[in-house]
Amino acid sequence: MTLFRRLLASDLPRYFLASLIALAADTAIFSASLRLLHLPLALAATAGFTLGAFVAYLLSIHWVFRQRTLARAPMLEFLTFAAIGILGLGVTQLVLWIGVTRLHLLPEAVKLAAAGITFAFNYLVRKALLFATARRIQPATESPV
Secondary structure, eight states, X not given: OOHHHHXXXXXXXXXXXXXXXXXXHHHHHHHHHXXXXXXXXXXXXXXXXXXXXXXXXXXXXXXXXXXOTXXXXXXXXXXXXXXXXXXXHHHHHHHHIIIIIISOOOHHHHHHHHHHXXXXXHHHHHHHHTSOOOOOOOOOSSOOX
């Protein structure tokens, strides 16, 4: 199987598309909250982030990933999913701080780099903690005595 076909068969392209859809939902709610509801910036951003996280979560459990580590505890699964997103926001802030204030790079370029780093961080941590392949414990075939 070629590398391209293996990539298409993996969950990474689906996660990328799900992230784009979630970003669109986040941005739409953020903009509507600001422009139509006249909410303060922080509240509009929180509303957008919350909806975006929920959309990303639903797409992740129903379309992106085949395995769910916490499938029997959906509230814990969602809270962990959202917490990883918040940690990803921290990664974004750290990359921006380093790139702009320490390295004096163009903020827009740093923001693009931060988005890529945060995407990779969120994907890897969510995959490892929430959507890992189920590990099965094999029964012992021999008696230890």
